[in-house]
Amino acid sequence: MAKKLKGTVFNIQRYSIHDGLGIRTVVFLKGCPLRCRWCCNPESWSKLPETWKNSNGEVEILGRLFEPEEVLEEIKKKDRNYYRHSGGGVTLSGGEVLSQAEFSTKLLQLCYDSNIHTAIETSGYGEWEKLKEMAKYTDLFLYDIKHMNPITHGALTGVSNVPILQNLESLIEMGKQIIIRVPFLPEYNGTEENLMEMAQFMKEHGLQEIHLMPFHQLGKDKYQKLGKTYQLKEILPLKLREDGPEKIADAKLLLEQFGLKVIIGG
Numbered sequence: 001m002a003k004k005l006k007g008t009v010f011n012i013q014r015y016s017i018h019d020g021l022g023i024r025t026v027v028f029l030k031g032c033p034l035r036c037r038w039c040c041n042p043e044s045w046s047k048l049p050e051t052w053k054n055s056n057g058e059v060e061i062l063g064r065l066f067e068p069e070e071v072l073e074e075i076k077k078k079d080r081n082y083y084r085h086s087g088g089g090v091t092l093s094g095g096e097v098l099s100q101a102e103f104s105t106k107l108l109q110l111c112y113d114s115n116i117h118t119a120i121e122t123s124g125y126g127e128w129e130k131l132k133e134m135a136k137y138t139d140l141f142l143y144d145i146k147h148m149n150p151i152t153h154g155a156l157t158g159v160s161n162v163p164i165l166q167n168l169e170s171l172i173e174m175g176k177q178i179i180i181r182v183p184f185l186p187e188y189n190g191t192e193e194n195l196m197e198m199a200q201f202m203k204e205h206g207l208q209e210i211h212l213m214p215f216h217q218l219g220k221d222k223y224q225k226l227g228k229t230y231q232l233k234e235i236l237p238l239k240l241r242e243d244g245p246e247k248i249a250d251a252k253l254l255l256e257q258f259g260l261k262v263i264i265g266g
Contacts (some may be wrong), residue, residue, distance in 0.1 A: 007103030008047055009071065010063045014079055018266030020119035020140055022088025023101045025079045027071060027093060027107070030063045034123055035158040036146065037231045038183055040219030044095035052225040068107040076114065080180075089117025091142070098126030098153075101134065108137035121181070123157075124164040124171075129165055141178045142211075142266075143168055148197040156188055165201075172205050181266070183210040184260030186247045187235070195251055199258040209261040214238040214248060 011028040031047035036050035049063035119140040147153040153161035238244035
């Protein structure tokens, strides 16, 4: 008897308006090869289910095994009417969807075949052949660029950006709809040099829209519950910094000078 395909999902978030077009259901998958210093979902790093104690001292399980068909049934049963009226759909996020590529591809295919708009949020770090297969059933890519310099990117995330940019170029060649997303930390990737290099790359490759995601600390408490070290606890969220609005406005203006559509947040 053939073994059933299953994936580990740690959250299904409904009524999201920041992860693609319209009202969306976001399926968060466990497993990620990156270790971004600012990551707000450390519970997504391992592919395996984990546990922690909630604020009431109760043990919670992080991650549950699903078959792709089970996730689709959850989506269709509760959320499909929202998609119809808002132009929304399903977004796969994580973690990194390429860490569970076979499961992600099957779920995307099921949604696509059900006429549900599909999107993935991805770092783009993984094997091109797997991403290429996933792209057949993906309407929109929310593609993260953390930094343009491969050495700095490695220091901030633990991996090089070379395969990330190569995969991005391959998706562009396929003619896929792509929005660039940048977790915006002025100290790390908000320099004029990095933003200009990013904007030039986008213009050269015909990309038109970029979302700046201001740094926050919403995931800080998760690190303590998981026994992990949070490296950026001393850096204030941008909304609490006196110079925060100015830093964001300056970055937006610089990128707009290249003719890009710039959105603050998702």
